[in-house]
Each structure stands twice: as C-alpha cells, then as structure tokens.
Amino acid sequence: MAICAIVIAGGVGSRMGQKIPKQFINVGEKPVIVYTLEAFQNHPLVDSIEVVCLDGWEQVLVAYAKQYKIDKLKWIVKGGTSGQESIRNGVYNLEGKLSEDDICIVHDGVRPMLDPEVITDVIRVAQSHGNAVTSMPYNEQIFIIDEEDPTTTTQYIPRETLRRVSTPQAYRFDLLDSKYHEAFEKGVGIDGSNYTNTMMVQLGVRLNFAAGSDRNIKLTTPENLEFFRAWAAEKEARDE
Template structure:
C-alpha cells in the first residue's frame, strides 16, 4: 500500500486577522506550510504528497515546492468552502489507484514528528484506521444552549484530537460516498465522517505530542518559535 500524505491547506486564516492565510506565515524563517511539507518529504515511509490549497495561492505554493525541490509532491489541488471539500478532492484524485493509504494532516501543524508519522503508518499496516490524540489535563464540561453544565465526562476517557488522521482509501471513500447522500451532512474532520457513516469501522488512537500544535491564533506563533528553538 502506498502511503500518501494529504496536507490540508485550504483555510483562509481569518482567525489570524490578516490577508495572508496562516499556512504562509513565517516560523523560523520558513513558511509554516513548508515545515509541514518537510516533515512528510523527509519521512522514508511516505511515498508521495498531495496538497489541497485555495486557488488564489497555488502559484505561491508551487514556488515553495520548486524552490525546495520537494520531489514527493505529486498533486496540488483546490478544495472548496467546507473542510470536507478538501478531503473529497484528495479522494477523487486517487480514484484510479485505490491501493493507497490517505494520511490527512493540517498544514498548520508544522511540528508533526517522525515518531508520530511512523506510529500512524504502523497502525495502517495492520489494517487499522488511525487518529492522533493526547490526553486532556483539564476537566471538560458539556453544556446546553443556555451555558448550563449538563455533564462532566470522565477525563481519563477524553483525548484532544491532533492530526494526522489516516485511513485506507477503501474506508475513507466509502464513508464519504455515504455522507454525500445525506442532505444534512456537515463535517469538521475525517474521523467524524467515518465514525458517523461507518459506525462499525474502529478508529484507533496513537499518542500525539504537546509540540504538535495547530497554529491558529497569534500567540501560537510565539509558541511555535519556542518549539523551534527547542529543536
């Protein structure tokens, strides 16, 4: 099975408040998306890379790929308005070669480690669907529409989701095929799609890392610089 890293970079970065999507902001003298590509480009078990990007930023991304000689980047595709459109674009790109694993990763998680990627691939080789997650150190409240606490789930059973999230092509394609027939379909991540539309498909977790952060707000850039110094 070929291992394909699908780097999801279609976001507009509005929460940063700027005109440049956050995946193109600079960390340690490099665009964030370049750091994410490097993590998969340099991993021996990743066969190729597919990047989903807003159409307006394809030239900028192509420049980064060419300048750095990223040989594994095979596809640069456009997504759509919704997060799920990016996954669907990748699924359709591989419909003629379904003997692949698709490893979906947020472009704005630039510090995904070699160990995390290796653990994900190890589970894929065993025929498992995989999510990366870390334990929560905080108690989590479930509230209702009036902000009243209705439940306090057991903390030891809760995890904070990270990426990658990875599936065989057969599994993720089947889940989305069913989802797209649902007029009320809404998705924020691929695990949610598989969990809802293929409820008998077990999704296993592998341990993430505190440094595998998602760059979302300005303060995350400061933290990102500290992580780079630590490396």
C-alpha cells in the same frame, strides 16, 4: 502498499489576523506550509504528497516546493468551501492513482510541528487496522452545562474516558474514498466542524488510536504562531 500524505491547506485563517493565509506566513526562513511538507518529505515511509491548496495560491506552492526540494509533492488540488469539501476534493483526485490498500494520511497544513514518531505510529496502526487517529489523554476536568441554568453544573465527564484527537489521521484508501462518497451522498458528517474522523464515526466506522504529541498544535491564533516561532528558532539553532 504505498503511503500518500494529503495535506490540507485550503483555509484563509481569518482568526490569525494576518494579511495572508496562515499556511503561507513566513516563520524564520520558511513559510508554515513548508515545515509541514518537510515532515512528510523527510519521512522514509511516505511515498507521495498531495496538497489541497487555497484557490489562487497554487503557483506559490509550486515555487516553494521547488525552492525547498519537496519532490514527493505529486498533486495540487483546489480547496473547497469547507474543510470537508477540501478533503473530499483531495480524496477524489486520488481515484485511479492509488490502490485500494494504499494508506492515506490526512493532515492539517497548519500543524507544522509534526514529529516523525507520530507519522510512524499512525501509519503502523492504519496498516494493521485500516485506520488510525493520533490522540492524547485529556488532562483537564470537563463539566456539562446545566440546561436550565447555563451558569451552573451538576455533572462532569471523567477525563479518563476522553481522548483528544487531531491530525495526522490515516486510512486505507478504499475506506477513505467510499466513505466520502457516502457522506456527501447522504449529507452525513460534512457540516460545521466535522472532519474525517467525526464523519467516519457517524458512518459507523470504529476508529483506532495512534500516538500523538502535545507539540502538534494547530496554528489558529497569534499566540499559537508565537509559540511556533520560538520552536522554529530553537530547531534552527539545534540544526546549525
């Protein structure tokens, strides 16, 4: 049973307000995408990496992989017009390359603060149950907006019933591949902010929780980027 990481790096990152895609912004001595790739490169259970890359940036990625010795990178695939199209492109590219029971980890390229323990647990759960999504408890109160007066509320959702789910997520390849074919054939779970996990649930799949980390944030805003700069500087100081 092989383990392949699919890293999604096909977005332009317009909310970051930078001139280049956020996955290629330099933080310290390295671009963001390299930190993400190194998490999988350095993990002993991961056998190969595929990157779904923003069109036109493929050769930049190849150069970075060579420079930073990311030799587990086996495939670079062109991204789609949406997140779900990008993931689909990556999954379809692996047809004939992976076996049915191989595990695919789907991860956002702009979540670079990825602990090895999180990767280990998502693999463990997926190997046991066929899928796994990293998750964390929700610690804030959630209230439901009143339909007649959206400035008020009379209902809340007990936070004990909620989990925050992000990437990495992991799936047996046969499940992942078949469900992306089904989703795009039926037009289910592929629009808007849908991701692999929401698509799976809409197609009737029961998901299994794996351990997450509060540090594993997605770099979306300039504030997120500043937090990551501080983390990277601290990590570099520890590694010296």
